[in-house]
Amino acid sequence: MKKIAVLTSGGDAPGMNAAIRAVVRYGIDKGLKVMGVRRGYAGLINGEIFEMTRHSVSDIIHRGGTILKTARCEEMKTEEGRKKAVNVLNVFGIDGLIIIGGDGSFKGAQVLSKLGVATIGLPGTIDNDLAYTDVTIGFDTALNTVLDAINKIRDTSSSHERVSVVEVMGRNCGDIALYSSIAGGAEKVIIPEKGYDLNDLCKTILEGKRRGKLHNLVILAEGVGGAKELASKVEEITGIESRATVLGHIQRGGHPSSFDRILASRLGARAVDLLIEGKSSRVVGRRDGAIIDMDIDEALSMKSEVNEELYELSRILSY
Incomplete structure (x- = not known):
């Protein structure tokens, strides 16, 4: 293993830059030449590859987004596109590839590994929807962004004695909604894994008003439905x-939290070590506080499940 490359793919997540920085500087420290791939798999297919130095990653650990940029790539889903990607890696003499992204990005890594490319995946997504790891890069920062917004919304909601329905991201995973509902003191959380009963929700709101509540905060995961429609009902x-508030892509931006910076740094270093050890088709993550790695096929086959203990706690604490 003499030359490796790193790319970011799919939706951006705070902490991706910290992961890139770790891969580059740790790789160079281990005697490797590290290449950067711009614009994810699309950039890989188009040969947008350049050598990275320690200076390339200076002053980025605190920045959101990704300096390598990211893009969706339909071509990577085709056999021809995958062959192009492998050919480009061979042309540049790249021995191993580190992919930072979510499940879609990992599927690309999975395919490349079957075509003979040494690949390692880092979980970079605010959705926290990869079941093999307790937490993904960007989730903690996104959660704190939501919490900050909730705190502000509560102030105005209390002044007007309103119901506030706040829609958060997460695709089909309700973790952002669930965790922020507990941290933000919401009266109700609605997540895809559980669904909801409209009459039960309205009953909870009316009972809260009779007890003297000045506001009612409902956190809605985007995978369930629209906040505006629910608020109207x-x-x-x-x-x-x-009133409905859709937080949208504000959840993807901003300075990564200290937790995400440290997590990304540790995962980036482990990914480099795995390539040096001659391993491939692996993903890295964090479980019970320890950094772990797992076969990518096994990781992608695992189903994400809601934390029942937290869901019940959210229900109890909302009264």
Whole structure:
């Protein structure tokens, strides 16, 4: 293993830059030449590859987004596109590839590994929807962004005695919604894994008003439905003024938290070590506080499940 490359793919996540920095500097320290791939798999197919130095990653650990940029790549889903990617790696003499992204990015790594490319995946996604790891790079920062927004929304919601329905990201995983509902003191959390009953929700809101609650905060995961539609239904049934807030891509931006910076740094270093050890088709993650690695096929076959203990805790604490 003499030359490796790193790319970021899929949706960006705070902490990706910290991971890139770790791969580059740790790799150079181990005597490797490290190449950067711009614009994910699309850039790989198009040969957008350049050598990275220690200076290349200076002053980036605190920045959100990814300096390597990211892009969706439909061509990578085709046999021809995959062959192009392998040919480009061979042309540049790259022995191993580190991919930072979510499940879609990992599927690309999975395919490349079967075509003879040594690949290691780093979990970079705010959704926290990769079951093999307790936490993904970017989740903690996104959670704190949501919490900051919730705190501000509660202030105005209390002043007007409104119901606030806040829609958060996460695709089909409700972790951002669930964790932020507990940290933000929400009256109700609605996640794809559990669904909800509209009448039960409205009953909870009306009971809270009778107990003297000045506001009601409902956290809605995007995989369940739209906040505006739900707020309209709640207002129609309860008669309480209801407002919807869709936080959107603000959750992907901002300075990564210290947790995400450290996690990304540790995972990046482990990925380099695995390539040096001659391993491939692996993903790295964090479980019970320890950095682990696992076969990519096994990791992608695992199903993400809601934390039942946290879900029940959220219900109990909301009263």
